[in-house]
Amino acid sequence: MDAEAAYVRQLFTEVLSSREALACDAVLLSGGLDTSIASETLKQQIGSQLKTGITVTIDPAHNKLANSSGLFTQQPQDIVYARQIAEKLRLDHHVLTPTLDELFFTGDRSTLELCVRVRQTFDGMELRNAVVIAHALKYAKSIGCHRVCTGDGADELFAGYSFMQGMSEEDLPKYTVNMVKTMTFCAVPLAKALGLEVWSPFLDPRIIEYATARGNRRDLKVGQFGDKAHGKLVLRRAFPEVVSAGRTKEPIECGCGTTVMPALAELVVSDGEFEDEAREALERFGVVVRDKERLVYFRLFRRVFLDGGGPDRIGADACPDCGFGLRDGTSFCSVCGLYPARPITK
Incomplete structure (x- = not known):
């Protein structure tokens, strides 16, 4: 050694x-x-x-x-x-x-x-x-x-x-x-x-x-x-x-x-369900739901947080997909998973 x-x-x-x-x-x-x-x-x-x-x-x-x-x-x-x-x-x-x-x-x-x-x-x-x-x-x-x-x-x-x-x-x-x-x-x-x-x-x-x-x-x-x-x-x-x-x-x-x-969610969630619920998420909450797996989780996230309040959204330093604040020093959105959620600087 x-x-x-x-x-x-x-x-x-x-x-x-x-x-x-x-x-x-x-x-x-x-x-x-x-x-x-x-x-x-x-x-x-x-x-x-x-x-x-x-x-x-x-x-x-x-x-x-x-x-x-x-x-x-x-x-x-x-x-x-x-x-x-x-x-x-x-x-x-x-x-x-x-x-x-x-x-x-x-x-x-x-x-x-x-x-x-x-x-x-x-x-x-x-x-x-x-x-x-x-x-x-x-x-x-x-x-x-x-x-x-x-x-x-x-x-x-x-x-x-x-x-x-x-x-x-x-x-x-x-x-x-x-x-x-x-x-x-x-x-x-x-x-x-x-x-x-x-x-x-x-x-x-x-x-x-x-x-x-x-x-x-x-x-x-x-x-x-x-x-x-x-x-x-x-x-x-x-x-x-x-x-x-x-x-x-x-x-x-x-x-x-x-x-x-991700592949299993594609089988379980129908195209119609996804289109309807993703559209509602964007129109009602300003949240982009990008795929069927995220929709499975968003259904719970919505019930726990969005329907009755939840994590604060902040102004300029917010994720463009979900509107929630980004953590300092990272370009990854911990709420919706968007990357990069802000420009990457070296």
């Missing part, structure tokens, strides 16, 4: 020995590199206190319309890696297999509504991921968990995203520093709404400082590991023994299976 990887390993060991870490009794086990590092290192520190792993996966066999329509091209991969981690750590592994219908359409949509309400959004990219986290957290609450460990922050800090991996040696460090100022994660506010606590080692100030200072170099974050080029390189070198050390980054929606939602 090289010196930088050894330093990172020691730093994470210190973070995962903190009071916040020691209070964790469960982990949201996606099976990705981030939760693999967090859970395997945490287990070494607190032993039997970490008892529970929770994984959400969409089983194609239980989703007849999506499966029969050929929307699933492969079995979601989170469960494959999550099972290996749970077995290695001897966790009580709770595998949740909700159907897409239950999460998004005619079933108990309280989980989706919770995400819409807490995140104040009808953006598909946000909700395809958030609903998975919310479903897992609701279950954690139901079985008596109190503090749940997640892998939030690793992609943002260590170039886990493919678009970051393509940046130059000059641009990547600058982008990482700016990312720290604007990054948000759904797990913390969702957990708070449910009366739970969420903790991620990657969001510890010591890790953030490393990733934006000493460790803010492209050659530490992007490069060859095994037979492939990856992001989060220094993390892989620091923890080469973890189950998912060589796993390629997958967004939550891909790993668990909710990535088929």
Whole structure:
């Protein structure tokens, strides 16, 4: 192990020995590199206190319309890696297999509504991921968990995203520093709404400082590991023994299976419904609903917010599609998902 990887390993060991870490009794086990590092290192520190792993996966066999329509091209991969981690750590592994219908359409949509309400959004990219986290957290609450460990922050800090991996040696460090100022994660506010606590080692100030200072170099974050080029390189070198050390980054929606939602909404929502409701949204609320998946979420957003008040709209610095204010420092509208919602400046 090289010196930088050894330093990172020691730093994470210190973070995962903190009071916040020691209070964790469960982990949201996606099976990705981030939760693999967090859970395997945490287990070494607190032993039997970490008892529970929770994984959400969409089983194609239980989703007849999506499966029969050929929307699933492969079995979601989170469960494959999550099972290996749970077995290695001897966790009580709770595998949740909700159907897409239950999460998004005619079933108990309280989980989706919770995400819409807490995140104040009808953006598909946000909700395809958030609903998975919310479903897992609701279950954690139901079985008596109190503090749940997640892998939030690793992609943002260590170039886990493919678009970051393509940046130059000059641009990547600058982008990482700016990312720290604007990054948000759904797990913390969702957990708070449910009366739970969420903790991620990657969001510890010591890790953030490393990733934006000493460790803010492209050659530490992007490069060859095994037979492939990856992001989060220094993390892989620091923890080469973890189950998912060589796993390629997958967004939550891909790993668990909710990535088929845009295509499924095309099948479930008729053209007539979409045209009528999109027209009403524009005429009555001044909101552009761009596709059928967004319409599924907008129906809840409208009921929760627009029909009875809601997030304030502001003047000049507002999204041209939905009229809601944009967060400082970002060109992405967190409400409707429009990008770019303001001119991009370098």
